[in-house]
Amino acid sequence: MDVQKLIAKAIEARNHAYVPYSKFKVGAAVLTKNNTIFLGCNVENASYGLTNCAERTALFKAVSEGETEISAIAVVGDTEGPISPCGACRQVIAEFGEDHTPVILANLKGDYKVTSVQELLPGGFSSKDL
Ligand SMILES: O=c1ccn([C@H]2C[C@H](O)[C@@H](CO)O2)c(=O)[nH]1
Numbered sequence: 001m002d003v004q005k006l007i008a009k010a011i012e013a014r015n016h017a018y019v020p021y022s023k024f025k026v027g028a029a030v031l032t033k034n035n036t037i038f039l040g041c042n043v044e045n046a047s048y049g050l051t052n053c054a055e056r057t058a059l060f061k062a063v064s065e066g067e068t069e070i071s072a073i074a075v076v077g078d079t080e081g082p083i084s085p086c087g088a089c090r091q092v093i094a095e096f097g098e099d100h101t102p103v104i105l106a107n108l109k110g111d112y113k114v115t116s117v118q119e120l121l122p123g124g125f126s127s128k129d130l
């Protein structure tokens with residue numbers, strides 16, 4: 001897995017962010033086990049709570065194209081340090097990743113951190129609990 005390439009793809013996705021309300025653009029790139037990359041951006045709405053984050057956009061695109069197993073995801077925002085995904089996205093990343101699946105968190109200055117599904121959502125609810 002090429003960390004820098006996945007970050008570059010997330011930056012590319014970020015250019016399409018639809019953010020008239022927050023003006024805060026986020027991009028994500030999901031690498032699937034089939035070696036395909038799906039891009040996603042945040043998509044806001046005048047009814048603010050309907051906003052879809054970049055991570056979930058990318059993941060839902062992958063799943064809707066038949067790819068449910070991910071080998072990595074990168075997320076980029078214009079943040080001071082590496083961006084921190086919201087709780088909803090952590091839960092959705094956990095649904096399609098494994099405990100040790102790399103989650104790459106980055107900003108536009110070139111800072112990045114490679115963390116994992118388990119680190120981002122310890123003790124999360126999963127299919128194992130059903
Ligand atoms: O990891 C993150 C954090 C925030 N956002 C979006 C949601 C909203 O459009 C804007 C501000 O919260 O950023 C994402 O897409 N991903």
Ligand SMILES: [Zn+2]
Nearest residue numbers: 053085086089
């Ligand atoms: Zn989110």
